[in-house]
Amino acid sequence: QSVLTQPPSASGTPGQSVTISCSGSSSNIGSHYSYWYQQFPGTAPKLLIYRNNQRPSGVTDRFSGSKSGTSASLAISGLRSEDEADYYCAAWDDSLSGRVFGGGTKLTVL
Amino acid sequence: EVQLMESGGALVQPGGSVRLSCEASGFTFSSYVMNWVRQAPGKGLEWVSYISSSSDTIHYADSVRGRFTISRDFANNSLYLQMNSLRAEDTAVYYCARDDALDVWGQGTMVTVSS
Numbered sequence: 001q002s003v004l005t006q007p008p009s010a011s012g013t014p015g016q017s018v019t020i021s022c023s024g025s026s027s028n029i030g031s032h033y034s035y036w037y038q039q040f041p042g043t044a045p046k047l048l049i050y051r052n053n054q055r056p057s058g059v060t061d062r063f064s065g066s067k068s069g070t071s072a073s074l075a076i077s078g079l080r081s082e083d084e085a086d087y088y089c090a091a092w093d094d095s096l097s098g099r100v101f102g103g104g105t106k107l108t109v110l
Numbered sequence: 111e112v113q114l115m116e117s118g119g120a121l122v123q124p125g126g127s128v129r130l131s132c133e134a135s136g137f138t139f140s141s142y143v144m145n146w147v148r149q150a151p152g153k154g155l156e157w158v159s160y161i162s163s164s165s166d167t168i169h170y171a172d173s174v175r176g177r178f179t180i181s182r183d184f185a186n187n188s189l190y191l192q193m194n195s196l197r198a199e200d201t202a203v204y205y206c207a208r209d210d211a212l213d214v215w216g217q218g219t220m221v222t223v224s225s
Contacts (some may be wrong), residue, residue, distance in 0.1 A: 001152065022217070035212065036135060037155070037212070039155075044205055044215040044216065044217055044218055045147075045155065045212070045215055046215070047212060047213045048212075050213065051211070056213060086154075088155050089153075090157075090212070096171075096172070097169050098157055098160070098170070098171050098172075099145070099157040099160065099212075100155060100157065101155045101156065102154075103154050103156070
């Protein structure tokens, strides 16, 4: 059972927008930055969003992050087939003195 | 090019030990905190350990505390994870990752704990 809660799956058709949620608590998302990672099968994760809503250089602006209270969200606009991947949220947790991840959301582009 | 490269993964018997290495290049290694993150087959990401830029602050996940030791060697730009008393549930791909943001990842190294 992950400390951060994500839906196990999400889907959309090309061109649509999709939002993936990440629910935490006051000890993690509520008091620390949230992060999002994208992972394709057999490859290492890639940082998509840092500090709640910042995109690293090279990440398309179709990806955006937000945070409200103890929850974070990843929005993907203009869905494309190459967005089909697993997405993970993460944050530092004061109670555990460690970083925690969500269980991951498998995005399917129909 | 900023790069991290793990090595040391192996097939180990339960109760055994293994030492993972992560060689950093393309950036000032001593300026960044470093982490180990693992992923069991078919499962999600699990943070394992953190070490500050100066090695004075170290954190471990409850699942590995007392069995794993993180360290770093500034002369060789390397991060290490000494893994002792290994269990079947430690079987995973182990990644090293840079910074609080985990902004750079290695390709991973596989540790399999099985008799």
